[in-house]
Amino acid sequence: MPFVPHTPEEVREMLAVIGVDSVEDLFAEITNSMRPQSFDIPEGLSEMEVLAKLEGMAAKNATDSASFLGAGFYDHYIPAAVDALTMRGEFYTAYTPYQPEASQGTLQAIFEYQTAVCRLMDMDCANASVYDGGTALYEAVMMAVRKTKRRKVVLSEALNPIYRVMLDSYITNLNLELVCVPHKNGRTDIEGLKAAIDDKTAAVLVQNPNFFGSVNDFTDLFNAAREQKAVSIISSYPVLQTLLKTPGQMGADVAVAEGQSLGLPLSFGGPYLGIMTCTKKMVRQMPGRIVGRTQDTEGRTGYVLTLQAREQHIRRQKATSNICSNQSLCALRALVHMCALGEMGMRRAARLSIERAHLCAEKLTAIPGVEMLTDGPFGNEFAVTLPVNAYEVIARLSDRGFIPGFPLGRYYEGLENGLLLACTEKTSEEHIGILAEMMKGALK
Template sequence: MNDSNYCPHTPQEIQEMLSVIGISSMEELFAPIPSELRAKTFNIPPGLSEFETYDKMKTIAGENSSDMVNFIGGGFYDHVIPAVVDHLSGRAEFYTAYTPYQPECSQGTLQALFEYQTSICRLTGLDVANASLYDGATACAEAAMMALRITGRNRIIVDGCVNPFSRQVLKTYLYNLDVEIIEVPPLDGVLHQEALKLLLNDEVAAVVVQNPNFFGSIEDFSSIVGQIQSVGALVVASVYPISLGLLKTPGEMGIDIAVGDGQCLGNPLSFGGPSFGFIAAKKASIRNMPGRIIGETVDKKGRRGYVLTLQAREQHIKRHKATSNICSNQGLCALRGLIFLSSVGKEGLVEMARLNRDKAEYAKARLAGIAGVSVLQTAPTFNEFTLFLPKPAEAVVGALMKKGIVAGVPLSSYFADSENALVVTVTEKRTKKEIDLLVKELEVALCS
């Protein structure tokens, strides 16, 4: 240990703590961590001044490629963000606000989050929503835990078309619980409904689906929802909020709980975060919903006011009866979602959704015209679709990156026998010129 390190504990104190937990050294403490995952050293270089640190960070940031044409999706999307989103969310009264436990001095934040909840309810067609979750994947896991509490059962069925990241987070959340998770393998990029039906019984707490799914396929779950609910199970649907400008809402399908990621609602990509997750449900489920819930009321003079409501569900009131220990309430990111939806408006959201769909259809048709390339889906798609290439997708993506194009997400890391599969995403930001460039360079890459 060198003199530049700071450690508040003496060697004697460290040894005492190790003795209490029954080990003899720090090396033994970290032994369960695989060697390849351990830090090589904890000795850090001497500190830098503010100017030196800023200059170093600029140098590192300059190594990033910032002018790539982006056709990546898979849960995070390159959408337009109106300037008003940055302007309003950057105001100090919002930017510095904390969880509004004291309503008398938090009315602005409370009203904003109440309006956010209202927007999510209108977007999903469901009755109640909370004031945001960490991200879309954790929202999916929280919804599954809601279903476990509501039904008292211990089995979750997950469609294999659900985003792999959400499925992994779900497994992590439920790892130490006595819960069985069963995945239904995809069938041509959609839910294998016949396989699902064979698994339905009175032990199933919930079935988790996604629309549009990870392959980009759109599905109307209306017909299967009733069959799932007939055995007493709930239906959890992960949805892409921009797509709801065109698609049937979860409420219209009869779905019990809707979740999703709000990154596409006014939050930049930012290397994958921060974002916010949303969750909406039928009113009967509200006491099992995790997180903050803002309610509208009146004070003793009859004036409208806002408060945190149903707080007996939360850990700061009844820890042992809390529905979840959600400390990472993404209030500022959720506020950006509200400002985005308010500025775009109902008709604007419909127009944005149509642009996504129409541009993706143009790209799909052009790309499918390349020799050796085919489209997975027979089902309709929104702004993502899966291509089968005559070459390994990772190699093709690598070749196109040298041309300034990020062509999509290779599926080989997530699904077996998918070495040549590529998910391509086209948002409203992609121009005809950029799509045509993708087609041209993909054709070159496949012929070389």
């Protein structure tokens, strides 16, 4: 039996209050051409039949391809302990811990996660309630706008273009000015960013490594921003943070990241985790939830939600954000992943990823017509230019079980021959060798 919560009499009462005669009148403004003509719902199936149908559909996915895709999302190895621990019922069904006395385990897990990412980024404070890397970047911008009372945002074109599209969408009606400083052959134009910062700038946004894989030290840029009282925001790659100069060491005010690379499978795009950290002076602008550790009246350690500046807790116009979904399960996976690997394991994964990327770059640039787009240091990702359109090469190699990378022409005009490749510790030397041979054949 379908569940209908309202009786016909209750429906009539509600319609009378609204001032319409029927439910159909509520949708009168929607023309017939815009209404569904048919839902085309198939007949019901048994559990066995549904399972067989879904397994057949899933089998059509190419799950055994060798992939060199990155562009912000990476196929790192996830220890078996991550699934084993985070799939426990105590965690798997947990939602927002509104009652701390009944949620000490969840609160402690979030507190430990905050501690871990603060150590990773070398920052003072962290939260655990941002959807993904792009959302975290937008929220960081709004932190800067509230802090400075300014409306101008300077960002690098070498920032992940997916994040830039998200940022454009979020601020469409917020009367903010975005100043995008072009990249220089895949390098972040630090001097151009400095020149764009003035006394009207709320924030400067950069990424390390940038979208093209290029590694930078933004210390001087952040110093220049500080002189103009602008907020410095950096988007980082968590795995490589174990080897690179940290946001804290560079002097960033807010450091964000996509947490997918820490124990979260690619899973067709989510759910993911937006890592968000900041300095103590910015903490009161941070959205979402922050867990604090305290003591009860008997001196026992306890965990509570603190600085909950959300619309559920304070007047809407004073809320820092209307983030409502709780990402603590994804945050827990990141925490277990970091703990399972430990500092040495994370460094080893980062080092292997970088070594494989440099080997791959060496093999590919030995092919006539293939050149590095960028010069200077890079991490586990790099961009090359090909003598033909990158889409052509991707089509040829994908049909043979190799996804050679991301076509830069999708977001960057003039880079139609550009290809972005990423390696992780899972990328074998054998696959790199095969890719080079296949690329050589595809370019003949």
